[in-house]
Amino acid sequence: MSGPGTLLANRYRLDDRVGGGGMGEVWRATDQVLGRSVAVKLMRRELVAEPGFADRFLAEARTMATIRHPGVVGIHDYHGDAAGAFLVMEYVEGESLAEVLHRSGRLDPARAMRLMSQAAEALQAAHDKGVVHRDIKPGNLLVTADDTLVLTDFGIARSAGNAALTAAGAIVGTPQYLSPEQVLGRPATARSDLYALGVVGYECLTGQRPFDGDNPFEIAMKRLQEPPPPLPPTVPPAVRAVLDRALATEPEQRWATAREMASATQRAATAGASAATAPAPPAAPTRRDYAAGRAAPPRPVPPAPPPAAPLSGHHQPSSSPPARGSHQPPGAHQQAGPAQAASSPSARGSHQAPGAQPGDGGAARREQQRPRPAPRSSPPPWAAQERPxxxxxxxxxxxxxxxxxxxxxxxxxxxxxxxxxxxxxxxxxxxxxxxxxxxxxxxxxxxxxxxxxxxxxxxxxxxxxxxxxxxxxxxxxxxxxxxxxxxxxxxxxxxxxxxxxxxxxxxxxxxxxxxxxxxxxxxxxxxxxxxxxxxxxxxxxxxxxxxxxxxxxxxxxxxxx
Incomplete structure (x- = not known):
């Protein structure tokens, strides 16, 4: 039974339990030989006797040892025998991103993009070694006191040199962060990690995951049939573009590499910081401002006349309605010039049907009001299909x-x-x-x-x-x-x-x-x-x-x- 004060391999003394996962639990320990704090991941004792499980635990150590990057937790030692197995890692002073979000609710766009950029750079180091993490989530991202992010827990990673570190045939990962291809049972790739990182970024900005539900099946159905809910309007366009591309359903539409995503998130972090420091727009005048004469009361806006129905078989030239807020005497008819036509409602932002006259505002409105067929969403692969x-x-x-x-x-x-x-x-x-x-x-x-x-x-x-x-x-x-x-x-x-x-x-x-x-x-x-x-x-x-x-x-x- 492991507990505080337990001595492992006559060298590592367990001090405090800091977390746990599917393969074991993590302790803060003291290396009595070198006199430093380390993190020790203990393999669960009931799994030691399971065939092949200890080999997968050793494969995790070898997988992580191949990656040398300040954003990836380092490996110091490994010990395994018939009685148990444990992994000695670098101890990171900080807390998980999940704890940060639980405490603060959400992050401002600039900080969220900075953390995503560091995570993408760490993923690039893993992908360069042929390692796919397959379980990117806030619980596996550690944040230090100076806002440095460290990637950890490669327990279910897949590398080019060894098989998956979990049971064969099982879909691995956390359902809320799985990419669509993982939901369909396809192998995870480097772009699957980028999709999961996009879900983490969405959660940092909104305080909630884009897809959630009562069970894994419901979460999978939402991910395959629905787009992510829209981000709040306060999110800068550059940040929104990064997440839209990261959360693309098709892997080919996402970022090609984690390095490209890291560069985009760095630019988005700068844009988010600029938006945060920009002066706020002036507040709307209140009734006291109107009463004190500090603001002029708004002029009433006359309603726009309804468009006249054209007579069949006759060409009815129609002039653009006057600009909102302008005064035009009743009965006055003016020929709209180029400047007036450009500023009129019929010309500004309207869609004109092919062959319509420039001033034909009624045709443009009819084109806009024409019902359009709703997009058809393809059913998931396990839905009932018509038999060919x-x-x-x-x-x-x-x-x-x-x-x-x-x-x-x-x-x-x-x-x-x-x-x-x-x-x-x-x-x-x-x-x-x-x-x-x-x-x-x-x-x-x-x-x-x-x-x-x-x-x-x-x-x-x-x-x-x-x-x-x-x-x-x-x-x-x-x-x-x-x-x-x-x-x-x-x-x-x-x-x-x-x-x-x-x-x-x-x-x-x-x-x-x-x-x-x-x-x-x-x-x-x-x-x-x-x-x-x-x-x-x-x-x-x-x-x-x-x-x-x-x-x-x-x-x-x-x-x-």
Whole structure:
């Protein structure tokens, strides 16, 4: 049992527990040999005996040791045996960004961009070594007293030299900070870290995450179907542009490297500082200012006349309405000049339809008021999809192939003993000892062919339902079947039909019943042809897209850290 005062490796004395994670807990300790404070990450004892877990813990030490950067926590030592394992790291005096946000609620844009810039530079150092962090969140970003940021906790990182440090097949990371490609189960890349850093920046500016919910499935649905909520209007445009690009759904639309993002955040930090020091706009006059004569009361704004409806078949020249606040005598008609037309409401910021006259304000308004179709959001991959016609056709052909294989195997099973008798008659007494073995071999082969037919019955149903993986099984069983069994069946049909004439085929034709040739040949031929056509249809792109994700299935499970 670890606790304050515990001595590890006869050198490191545990002092205070400072945090914990999915793999273990972190302590502030004293290195009694060098007399300095260190951070010790202890592996959880119940996980020590788990196969491969200690190796992943050691891989974390090796991963972090390859990165040399002031923004990445340094590694001092590692110790592991059957009793336990721990990692000795540089101790950073400070608190996590999560604690900073919990205390202050949100950060001003300039400070948020400065911290994001330091985090991006640390990520670039990791990416240069081929390491993807995969769990960027405020809890893994340490902030010192002088506002220096240090990146830590590479417990689930993936490097080019070793596999993931977590269980295989699990989606790792914290659901609120996962990139869309991680939600879909795709491998995380360097741009996935930049997306998570964008989520951290959004949280620093607003005090809340862009996507949150009661469960991981709800969070994933929001991330795939909804854009992030808009940032407050007080956020400078340069800061807004950085986060918009970092939170792009497609990885190709984000920053190419963390270094580019660091440069952009540095420029945005300067813009945010300038906006913070800019003089505030003058306050609106109050009633006391009007009463004391310090401000003139506003003039009433006359309502704009409604646009006249044009007569059909006649060209109605219309003049632009007068500028807001200007006085025009009733009944006065003026020809609007270039300067007046540019400042009129019909010319300022309006969209004009092609072919409309410059002064046709009514046409411009009608163009603006025309209803536009709402953008259609694509459903997530696990949502129910309409079944393409080729999918149903492929399923039907595979069903026919399955029935043909079953029919051929049944017919061959009924004549297996007679075929073995043909071999015995041809070989004479030497074949007596092997008659039973040959008969058994024929029965086993027939049973194997029947098993393949039953398997194709199941595959046909799975293809029709759109189950992921059904296409792979169809090709795995179908290609060897067409390559091996179809030529053998074709040779047997030539022998039964008389095209191949030798002692064996002659004896086989004379001993087998007449119905076997007329039944087994067409049944198996139709089955093999249907199988070939079904596999060809399964290669169509529309079928591949439909079978890529199982309709109605839930997204993959999340691994919480």
């Amino acid at each position: 016609v080729p999918v149903a056709l492929a399923a039907g052909l595979l069903l026919i192939a399955a029935l043909g294989l079953l029919g051929y195997s049944l017919a061959t099973f009924l004549v297996a003993d007679q075929a073995a008798d043909v071999g015995r008659e041809l070989a004479g007494s030497r074949f007596d000892n092997y008659h039973g073995a040959v008969s058994t071999t024929l029965l086993v082969l027939t049973a194997g062919l029947a098993a393949v037919g039953l398997a194709y019955l199941l595959i046909a149903v799975q293809v029709f339902l759109g189950r992921r993986g059904s296409r792979g099984w169809a090709f795995t069983l179908g290609l060897p079947l067409l390559g091996c069994c179809a030529p053998g069946w074709w040779y047997a049909q030539l022998g039964l039909g008389g095209e191949v004439d030798n002692e064996f085929t002659v004896a086989l034709r004379s001993s087998l019943p007449a119905w076997y040739e007329s039944v087994s040949g067409p049944v198996a031929g139709i089955g093999f042809l249907a199988l070939l056509l079904g596999l060809v249809i399964l290669m169509l792109p529309s079928v591949g897209r439909y079978l890529r994700r199982s309709p109605g299935a839930a997204p993959p499970p999340y691994h919480h850290q």
